[in-house]
Amino acid sequence: MNSASHPRPHPPSSPRPGRRLAYAASQAARVAWFFGQYALAARLGGPVRVARSGTGPVPGTRGVLDSLRALMARDLANIEAGYYRMPHDLLPAPGRVLAEAAAFFRDLPEVARRREDRVGVEVRDKPPPGTEKLPAYYRQNFHFQTDGYLSERSARLYDHQVEVLFGGGADAMRRQCLVPIFEYVRDRRVAECRLLDVAAGTGRFLTFVKDNHPRLPVTALDLSTAYLKEARRALAPWARTSSVVQGAAEAMPVADGSQDIVTCIYLFHELPPKLRGEVAREFARVLKPGGVLVFMDSLQKGDDPALDGLLDLFPQAFHEPYYAHYARDDLAAHFAGAGLEPIGVELAFMSKLAVWRKPQPMGEASRDCHKTVT
Numbered sequence: 001m002n003s004a005s006h007p008r009p010h011p012p013s014s015p016r017p018g019r020r021l022a023y024a025a026s027q028a029a030r031v032a033w034f035f036g037q038y039a040l041a042a043r044l045g046g047p048v049r050v051a052r053s054g055t056g057p058v059p060g061t062r063g064v065l066d067s068l069r070a071l072m073a074r075d076l077a078n079i080e081a082g083y084y085r086m087p088h089d090l091l092p093a094p095g096r097v098l099a100e101a102a103a104f105f106r107d108l109p110e111v112a113r114r115r116e117d118r119v120g121v122e123v124r125d126k127p128p129p130g131t132e133k134l135p136a137y138y139r140q141n142f143h144f145q146t147d148g149y150l151s152e153r154s155a156r157l158y159d160h161q162v163e164v165l166f167g168g169g170a171d172a173m174r175r176q177c178l179v180p181i182f183e184y185v186r187d188r189r190v191a192e193c194r195l196l197d198v199a200a201g202t203g204r205f206l207t208f209v210k211d212n213h214p215r216l217p218v219t220a221l222d223l224s225t226a227y228l229k230e231a232r233r234a235l236a237p238w239a240r241t242s243s244v245v246q247g248a249a250e251a252m253p254v255a256d257g258s259q260d261i262v263t264c265i266y267l268f269h270e271l272p273p274k275l276r277g278e279v280a281r282e283f284a285r286v287l288k289p290g291g292v293l294v295f296m297d298s299l300q301k302g303d304d305p306a307l308d309g310l311l312d313l314f315p316q317a318f319h320e321p322y323y324a325h326y327a328r329d330d331l332a333a334h335f336a337g338a339g340l341e342p343i344g345v346e347l348a349f350m351s352k353l354a355v356w357r358k359p360q361p362m363g364e365a366s367r368d369c370h371k372t373v374t
């Protein structure tokens with residue numbers, strides 16, 4: 001799965017210094033912009049009460065920036081190898097990014113208040129209209145964010161908040177999931193394949209998928225109607241081959257054996273432990289035999305010992321009630337227990353990418369989107 005260990009998909013594009021420079025300049029500006037906001041937010045939000053004793057090593061700013069630099073180098077290498085295109089927003093509209101930052105800082109005092117008072121279930125105590133029937137484990141102010149996942153205002157802020165949290169590296173981490181997607185569709189009829197993004201949020205990752213595979217039919221599934229509204233907006237340029245479905249990952253309204261690719265990014269650390277195995281079984285149920293699960297979530301304890309301390313601090317600084325359990329959970333047991341087989345695992349900055357496949361029973365004809373006859 002590692003791009004370095006695979007034959008290149010296209011003849012490698014000859015290194016183009018202009019493109020490299022454009023990428024380097026835009027990503028450096030991106031990291032400065034979001035990392036700077038992280039530092040400013042930490043200062044404005046006041047001290048965060050965390051127990052440092054018993055935590056693993058915490059990297060300094062230089063260590064984090066080095067890890068971010070390695071992620072960006074890999075992102076560029078994948079682009080140059082032809083796995084995926086340059087990000088579409090290499091040059092984002094200045095008005096938009098300023099407006100997003102302003103909204104983020106306007107909301108910050110409320111986030112700081114919740115953190116200070118350790119208030120993580122405001123949305124359960126005062127539910128936004130229409131959200132009362134959603135599962136209780138979900139009706140929480142994850143990250144201490146305003147309205148949890150339950151309002152359009154939260155959906156509009158979400159992508160910016162995540163980029164600030166990861167110092168500008170969130171999109172580059174998500175893009176690593178495009179490599180196994182490319183490898184799956186490269187010799188298949190892309191318009192006949194089906195991709196389901198579980199817990200798609202605002203659809204940000206699917207916009208990267210569509211940028212690269214515009215004819216690949218995709219579905220965004222999430223519990224939040226507000227986030228799906230944002231996803232529908234993001235996917236509007238590909239409306240004819242995109243759909244959104246409101247539903248729970250543990251009981252998906254999706255037909256058995258209907259998907260070639262299931263993607264799931266940053267869901268598992270927000271699931272109660274007992275649901276993780278159920279969701280893994282749902283992945284296996286909806287995949288076609290031979291189909292692949294492309295899974296990304298936070299690093300777990302021991303994955304990168306230099307960053308272990310951050311995994312201890314994160315659930316103290318941000319409301320993440322299931323994270324400490326997730327960080328030590330046996331993910332492979334969930335996927336293997338669901339009948340999937342491992343393809344590969346690799347780390348990408350603060351995230352881990354794992355690819356699993358639903359076995360094709362011996363002698364059974366393939367029902368996937370057909371390999372090209374050569």
Ligand SMILES: C[S@@+](CC[C@H](N)C(=O)[O-])C[C@H]1O[C@@H](n2cnc3c(N)ncnc32)[C@H](O)[C@@H]1O
Binds near residue numbers: 138198264
């Ligand atoms: C941390 S966000 C990740 C969103 C997106 N995948 C990304 O890359 O940013 C978690 C998402 O999972 C959704 N979610 C949480 N629990 C869910 C469940 N049981 N079923 C479906 N979606 C769920 C939330 O509404 C939210 O959009």
